[in-house]
Amino acid sequence: METITPIAPDFSVSPQVRPEDMPAIVAAGFRSVLCNRPDGEEPGQPDAAALGHAALEQGLAFMHVPVASPDIAPADAQAMRAALDRLPKPVLAFCRSGARSTALHNAAMALNDNSAATYDVVIVGGGSAGIACAASLLKRRGDLSIAIIEPSDVHYYQPGWTLVGAGVFDPQTTRRTMGEVMPRKAHWIRQAVSAFHPDNSSVALDDGTMVAYRALVVAPGLKLDWDAIPGLPETLGRNGVTSNYRYDLAPYTHELVRSAAPGRALFTQPPMPIKCAGAPQKAMYLSCHEWEKRGLLEGIDVEFHSAGPALFGVADYVPALMTYIERYGIDFRPGSKLVGVDGAARVARFEQGGDGEKRLSNGPSTCCTSSRRRSRRISSGPARLPMKAGS
Numbered sequence: 001m002e003t004i005t006p007i008a009p010d011f012s013v014s015p016q017v018r019p020e021d022m023p024a025i026v027a028a029g030f031r032s033v034l035c036n037r038p039d040g041e042e043p044g045q046p047d048a049a050a051l052g053h054a055a056l057e058q059g060l061a062f063m064h065v066p067v068a069s070p071d072i073a074p075a076d077a078q079a080m081r082a083a084l085d086r087l088p089k090p091v092l093a094f095c096r097s098g099a100r101s102t103a104l105h106n107a108a109m110a111l112n113d114n115s116a117a118t119y120d121v122v123i124v125g126g127g128s129a130g131i132a133c134a135a136s137l138l139k140r141r142g143d144l145s146i147a148i149i150e151p152s153d154v155h156y157y158q159p160g161w162t163l164v165g166a167g168v169f170d171p172q173t174t175r176r177t178m179g180e181v182m183p184r185k186a187h188w189i190r191q192a193v194s195a196f197h198p199d200n201s202s203v204a205l206d207d208g209t210m211v212a213y214r215a216l217v218v219a220p221g222l223k224l225d226w227d228a229i230p231g232l233p234e235t236l237g238r239n240g241v242t243s244n245y246r247y248d249l250a251p252y253t254h255e256l257v258r259s260a261a262p263g264r265a266l267f268t269q270p271p272m273p274i275k276c277a278g279a280p281q282k283a284m285y286l287s288c289h290e291w292e293k294r295g296l297l298e299g300i301d302v303e304f305h306s307a308g309p310a311l312f313g314v315a316d317y318v319p320a321l322m323t324y325i326e327r328y329g330i331d332f333r334p335g336s337k338l339v340g341v342d343g344a345a346r347v348a349r350f351e352q353g354g355d356g357e358k359r360l361s362n363g364p365s366t367c368c369t370s371s372r373r374r375s376r377r378i379s380s381g382p383a384r385l386p387m388k389a390g391s
Helices: 019-027 048-057 074-086 099-109 128-140 158-165 250-258 279-293 315-327
Strands: 005-008 011-014 032-035 061-064 091-094 117-124 146-149 154-156 175-177 187-189 193-197 202-205 210-218 222-224 263-269 300-306 331-334 336-342 347-352 359-362 387-389
Touching: 005 099, 011 099, 019 048, 032 048, 048 061, 074 099, 091 099, 117 128, 128 146, 146 210, 158 250, 158 279, 193 210, 250 279, 263 279, 279 300, 279 315, 300 336
Parallel strands: 011 091, 032 061, 032 091, 117 146, 117 210, 146 187, 263 300, 300 331
Antiparallel strands: 005 011, 154 175, 193 202, 202 210, 222 387, 336 347, 347 359
């Protein structure tokens, strides 16, 4: 595969592409291939029909807009613009060297068209929610024009990280290139949204481009605010402090569960909003299940510190969840918010109380009331971290 040169966020060029290059083009995240060479321009050149067949076999859209002269005629620019408007993005265009495709792109973008690109549906965010929404819509209405605005090149299936922490999934199974998971008929705009303009039914991209929509889905996810807890960023991934909310930390959760010794395991849930209201408890129950199977649970004090007033926000689920709290002998601490971590000392500080009453529970001297306490040190288990909204 020849060198690929980005020209715009959703458009790149390369020298001659061959049928055997198509898998690599898919792996690089492209959704479409655009050929700007006339057939038979030089000996040994693959013809457009063979290239189009190879592209379609890999799920790529393909168009042939041949231009022989380096001097771009208005009709050539218009044909190029029409192709770029129709093809799912990002697009890889090629000619003999890439220069002709670059010139065609520049001419196409210079045409007098100040209107924003318009889609039936614009989805902000290419995470599990955005991808699933687009796939579901296209399955029911394949004629919809859908754009997914997502700057990342890698897609993480974050719900799977709970099972990585439990040793059920390998972390690599939760990581894919964005191009692999992008629905074939969706247009991938590889940028970030900088502003919403609901009065005009449009969004602004980082480069100032406007994208218009008939319907808008906003699914950018939540941004992890590690710094909200003093001492936490410095100790994550060591000193027995972990989180299933990061790709590189979920395996450490499993390591801690496997190597657990008699002592104390703290599981925490911060104030809302968080990515998944059940994830902190899932990590705790899966850990307890492993310790129970290995006959270790009786020697481990398990505490669940939740900043909320109840075990779960939906009351109908609480009785079923309480059966696991009781089965595993978990010391449930509602209204207990993690406010500081000293990893080297293995001490966690909690702000406790509600209705204006707040007190600090500082480390092993006051935070454990379990009758199974065997040690005064803290062996911190999977921590759940605060979130803040962000893109």
